[in-house]
Amino acid sequence: MRRSLTKQEIVKKQPEIDRIFKTGQENSCRGLRLIVSKNQFQYNRIIVIPVRHYGTAVQRNRIRRQIKEIWRNEKPKMVPGYDFAFVVYPGKALDHEKQAKQIVSLCKRAGVYGPDEG
RNA sequence: ACGGUUCGCCAGGCGAUCGCAUGCGGCAAGGCCGCAUGAGGAAAGUCCGGGCUCCAUAGGACAUGACGCCGGGUAACACCCGGGAGCGGCAACGCUACAGAAAGCGCCACAGAAAACAAACCGCCGGUUUCGGCCGGCAAGGGUGAAAAGGUGGGGUAAGAGCCCACCGCGGACUUGGUGACAAGGACGGCACGGCAAGCCUCGUCAGGAGCAAAGUCAAGCAGCAGGUCGGGUGGUCCGCCCAAGCCUGCGGGUAGACUGCUGGAGGACCUUGGAGACAAGGUCAGUGGAUAGAUGAUCGUCCUCGACAGAACCCGGCUUAUGGCGAACCUUUUUU
């Protein structure tokens, strides 16, 4: 499987986001919350949502790109068929390695980080 | 060297791996491959000015608002350039809502006699007196205040006063220079005319309203009810013009998709010419963001000065604010020659 991230793999519609928040299963850690919900596709989808008044436009763009990048690299190890919503809260910025560990542990707790794949 | 003033420039580089968007080409059939391109000087605040779209190709009047030394630049401006005057600074240089207070209205708290067609508290002088004061003259002195009706000196006088004189200030016909703001000179006047227009206002100039969530096309979908009257064309009013037999308002219901607008521009780089400059004209070259939950990133290596402020959402011209570094010219002080 390729490690690409196309437009299809991004959750776009407001009703779909509402569905994730209603039916999804929540896991959170410091400054980050992950909501996972099953979808009707064969692949996974993602959305990154910084909370209201999260820094400047530059900071919001940066955290979204960083999380998308980590998720893209870890995607082949995930169980397919889920929607991921990352809600980001303001806090101290982590470096790439620590942030990747944090996201992987969140996915493991959510039960979508399959050890059989990869 | 220290401090300061003005102007200009840059916005980490290179390489590797993975990845995103758009355009083009190919394979070939809705997916791959290749190539090219891919945020800013402020993209920001939304403070101004336009383009563009709809309402009438936006017409007249009033209201309202903005601007306000002169000349020029520009599509336009509240911006820019050059100049004048005033103010600040030792200077380089900077700042200025810089029209009108003799069109009119209003305000000037407290204090003070009086805050503006004048007037007289303490006073000064003359006359009179029943010694309490009264009548008249004066506005120089005191006192109050942010501000008190030219200043200083001399003459003059009962005491005084532009009452007279000299100098300074003010106004100023006129003359000269300048496109002009204005500058220089100035007969004469004899001080009459306090300040505030970022108070109302007057004069001059300009401005119709709304904004790409404008506007248009397609698809999907729903449910009407009540009221108002003669209207509507966008939100100040009237006229005019256009449209219409229906329209408007309120409550309720439905949609939350796709496409056009959407980027080739008052555009950029370089050169030449004109101009003091802002800028204009001509030529050559390249083809250079267009997303729509929102594309530029991540990691590693390496070098250095170790990277600030910060992310396009229709597009331009400005202003303002945030911010790292570099360079040039000029000025002050000190030292040296």
Add this chain to the structure above:
RNA sequence: GGGCCCGUAACUCAGUGGGAGAGUAUCACCUUGACAUGGUGGGAGUCGUUGGUUCAAAUCCAAUCGGGCCCA
């Protein structure tokens, strides 16, 4: 993206050029055996910030910071 509004005491607000105020709250005292209520008195402010106009600015003007509302 665009349009619009508001910042005054701890809170809610008034104040349209010369004195910074009201209610609630808080503090002290009185009243009560004690509490509540009631009464008397007091403290608390860079008027969001920075400049400008004016003799004088919470007020007028400009810039800036923070908060809020609306659109399809």
